[in-house]
Amino acid sequence: MGLEARLKQDGFFTSTVDALVAWARKSSVWPMPMGISCCAIEMMASGDPKYDIARFGSEVMRFTPRQSDCMIVAGTVTYKMSHVVKKIYDQMPDPKWVIAMGACTSSGGMYRSYSVVQGIDQFMPVDIYLAGCPPRPDNLLNALMQIQEKIGRTKARDFGDNPLPQLPVIQNN
């Protein structure tokens, strides 16, 4: 990183807390893999040694929303599934980001039909829309880099203590 070379001289460096926190956040974006259909295969491929999402600090796919920063919604979201996606999104701690991976997630894609939500932005916020059907792994890495760029521009105070969202009561069904 070149950091060691600088530390050799005086043993310290100066920065702002904002820059440091943003740097730490963007270098370890832990994804929540919301793999619903075929995009999930490409998402898995992006973790393999050929594409190696670990180069961007995102190799820790967390299968619990409570430990993740970025939800990769990879696949067709039906109306029935939308409640599950939203429930998991609500459980992620702030700050959090969302990648809408692929055509289905972004706009319904080729499923122009009664059962598929025509874009997940109808019920949750989206940071990056990722084109492709399914997108190649390098395309997902590009989306991740854009998320990192976005996180790099944030300041620590952008994420004040928001009131907790009202979580839906889970009915016993």
Next chain:
Amino acid sequence: MDLKELISQKLKAQFPEVDFEITDYKDQTAITFDRKNIVGVCSFLKKDNDLQFMLCEDITAIDWASLPAGRHGRKNRFTVVYHIFSLKLNSRLRLKSDIDESDLSADKAGCNIDSVSSVWKTADWHERETYDMYGINFNNHPDLRRMYMPEEFEYHPLRKDFPLMGIPGSLPLPKK
């Protein structure tokens, strides 16, 4: 004796009062008959020693979308189709039964046919799917709930009068 003749003879001997219309299409045999006899005919085809149609492969329906005036020359709007397979004869058979236009009302009493889940256990879920998609009620079904669509959904998506993009607001989205 080929399959068509065998089945034709057997059915006519067993059910002399029922009209069977036996047709061939691309080497596939289909039998059309009145829906009142569906359970009797199915259990006969399954239990007869020479036929043994043990396996119910699929149950589905056709919506002919015929208008009340019968523009397409059809009296019935729906046809329920059963695909069954005999391991003994190594052959398939298609059963068809019409549901008349006069039975079209949406309530349970109208659009209905007897369930064959007492004959083939696997018919249970096939019939639930057909109910979900076409709104055909299967009498005496043990558990006639929707298969794919949410319980509170009011429509039947594969009916021809159902719009492709659905009824706006009929499927709830989570709050933003």
